[in-house]
Every structure is written in structure tokens, then in C-alpha cells.
Amino acid sequence: MQRRFYFDANATEPLRPEARAATLAALDALGNPSSIHGEGRAARRLLEDAREAIAARFGGAPRNLVFTAGGTEADALAIHGLAGGGRVLRGATEHPAVIAAAGPQADIIPVDPQGVVRLEALEAMLAEGAALVSVMLANNETGTVQPVAEISRLCRAAGVAFHVDAVQGAGRLPTSLAEIGADAISLSGHKLGGPPGAGALLLTRDAADRLMPLMLGGGQERGRRGGTHALPAIAGFAAAARAATAEDAASLAPLRDAIERAAVACGAVVIAGGAARLPNTTCLMLPGCRAEAQVIALDLAGLAVSAGSACSSGKVARSHVLEAMSLGAGAGETIRVSLPWNATGEHVSVFAEAYRSMAERMGRRAA
Ligand code: PLP
Secondary structure (H helix, E strand, C coil): CCCCEECECCCCCCCCHHHHHHHHHHHCCCCCCCCCCHHHHHHHHHHHHHHHHHHHHCCCCHHHEEEECCHHHHHHHHHHHHHCCCCEEEECCCCHHHHHHHCCCCEEECECCCCCECHHHHHHHHHCCCCEEECCCECCCCCEECCHHHHHHHHHHHCCEEEEECCCCECCECCCHHHHCCCEEEEEHHHCCCCCCCEEEEECHHHHHHCCCCCCCCCCHHHCCCCCCCHHHHHHHHHHHHHCCHHHHHCCHHHHHHHHHHHHCCCCEECCCCCCECCCEEEEECCCCCHHHHHHHHHHCCEECEECCCCCCCCCCCCHHHHHCCCHHHHHHEEEEECCCCCCHHHHHHHHHHHHHHHHHCCCCCC
16 A cells, blocks of 8 residues: 655644544543533533643633634634724735635735735835734745734734734744734644644733624633534644644754755745745745646655645635735646654655656656
8 A cells, every 4th residue: 555645734734642632531521511510510621721721832811712613713703803893904825714704805915925924014004094903923835924023013003903813833833922912813723733623712811801702602702602612622622732832843844944955956946935934834836837737746656735725625726825925827836845743754755756756757857
């Protein structure tokens, strides 16, 4: 049987053993955390332990953390719940979850060719007034890290709320609500090595107190998000949050750099190579070679990579991220390689060989 190698961590990380154990243990917890009997109280303890661990890990207070079903819901809750229908400014390269929640009426903050938000443009936009700014910590396609602390200063000076989609940066970069100076950050369990099905919005006290809920129901999460908690996914999320450290993620950078050297030797161009980036991510353009064909060729060789935006519907759409970075036709010739937390040197050698053979077959020669 063919051995498979996974290079699509930004779509979802492999489950961490700690997260698997915590999830399985919570599956056996009988009670509903909202019930007052002993079983309910035991489930509530699990829930509150998870809340404390995640809030502490990401620089906030447990009472100001709202559990959601994932990053998409956390983004929607932040934008609808904090902007209150007012003017939203969002980065040009945001995830579709933010783009959809902000809506077509939102104003778009332009980025430079490395995908970094143009601060002078944001400052001018803020001068016209806004209710909320939403900019991601790190981009899912290119890994570009945004200057969120500077953006926070501009928002503070203008008296505008600031939301950070930290779904890709959390667990890979030092990530703290307090240190960023944001009003709210979005988190997603499965991007940290937890199971899918749980995420969170972590807010400052002030933002938590004025958040308007999206989903009403049984009063869970202090009335900020109705619905029975997905306790096994939440317990796994907390275990993954404890295990995923920026120090460990930083050790992926040399592997990523070696992958880039191998690809560049075959004629590839590293997109956003001049920006501060996630340590596990590279975005590689191979001129003249369609991204879909590259993904298929690598898949046949046993490697899982993705093209453009991580194609939620299974088909590859044109990447708005690469278009915003003025990449032109190159956007259709670019693949994303994102190393999982458990990648090893074998990922590098396997990638180098498969990429070289693919590039040769596609008519490109090693430099
Ligand atoms: N935000 C970013 C930057 C992402 O990369 C993703 C998922 O790819 C999301 C939000 C959505 O998160 P989830 O899959 O947990 O809904």
C-alpha cells in the first residue's frame, strides 16, 4: 500500500494524542453541563476546566470565553455581535467566514504584494469612522502574519473595536488577546490538533458584556450562545490548546525552508516569502503549471497538498487572497503546503523527490 504524507495542516491538523484521550474520556461523561444533578455537575466541571485552560492559554479570562462550533461561527459571532450593524472594515485576504459575515457592504482594507495590510490605508479608513475592524492573525493560504499590535493601536486611537481571526496563528505563534490588544479573537479546535466541532470567541470583559448573541436558546454561555455544549470536542480542544506551543511550531520552519529550497531549485517562486509567516506554511507558484494538475500529481505520488483557497466545495476556486496580492495568472499556478505538527525530515525528502519528478514531467527542469 502507498504511504501517504500529509501537507494540509491549515485545512485541519492531525488529531493530537492528548486531544484524542481527552475527547474519548469526555464521550463517556454522561451528564449535560446544564443539569444540576451529580452527572451534570461532573460534565460542568469538565466544561469549566476546558474553558479555564483555553482562556489562560490565549491571554483572556474564562468568563469572557464563548464556546462555538468552530472558527466560522466565532468569526460570525464577533462580527455580527460587536459591529451591531455599523460599518465594518476587513482585510482583503480574510477567510470566507469573515468575508461572508462582514457582507458585501464592508469596506476592504488593501494589502501589499506580500499580503500585509496597508496601515496607512487603514488609518485613512478609520478617520471616516467605523464600528469594527476585522483582520486575521495569519493567513491560511500564504501564512502571512499581520501586524495586529499596530492595527490594535490604530483602532484604539480611533475608538473602534478590533476583532482578530486567530484561527491559523493560535498554537503556532505566540497568541494572546491581551498582548495583541484586540477586543476579541476567534479560535478553532481542529486547527490546533483537536477534533472538529468546537471553537471559541475570546473577548475582553467590555466586549463580552456588549456582545449580541447570534444563537439564542437555553441560556448557555451566559446567554451569549444557546445550544448544548459539544463536550467531547471542547475537552479535546482544551487538550490540544495545552499541547500546541509556538516553540514546537517554530521547529517546523527549517523543514518548511528546506521544502522551499527544493521547490525553488525546480523553478518555483515562493509567494509572500518576504513577509513574516507561519512557520509551517509555504505557498509555491510553479509558472506554467496549473495548480489543480499539481495537486493531482502530488496526490498520486502520496502527498496531500491543496490549491488556492482550501476549496470547501471540493473544487478549486480562484483565490481572492492571491488576487488581492496582485498575483495575476500566477494565482492559478500556486499550491499551498502546510506542515502538520508531527512532520519530520521525511516530509522534506518525500516532498523534494515528488515535486522534482512532477516539475520534470510538467516540462520544467531543475535549475
Ligand atoms: N479562519 C481561518 C483563517 C481559517 O483558516 C478557517 C478554516 O480554514 C476558519 C476561519 C474557519 O474555521 P472552522 O473550520 O473551524 O470553521
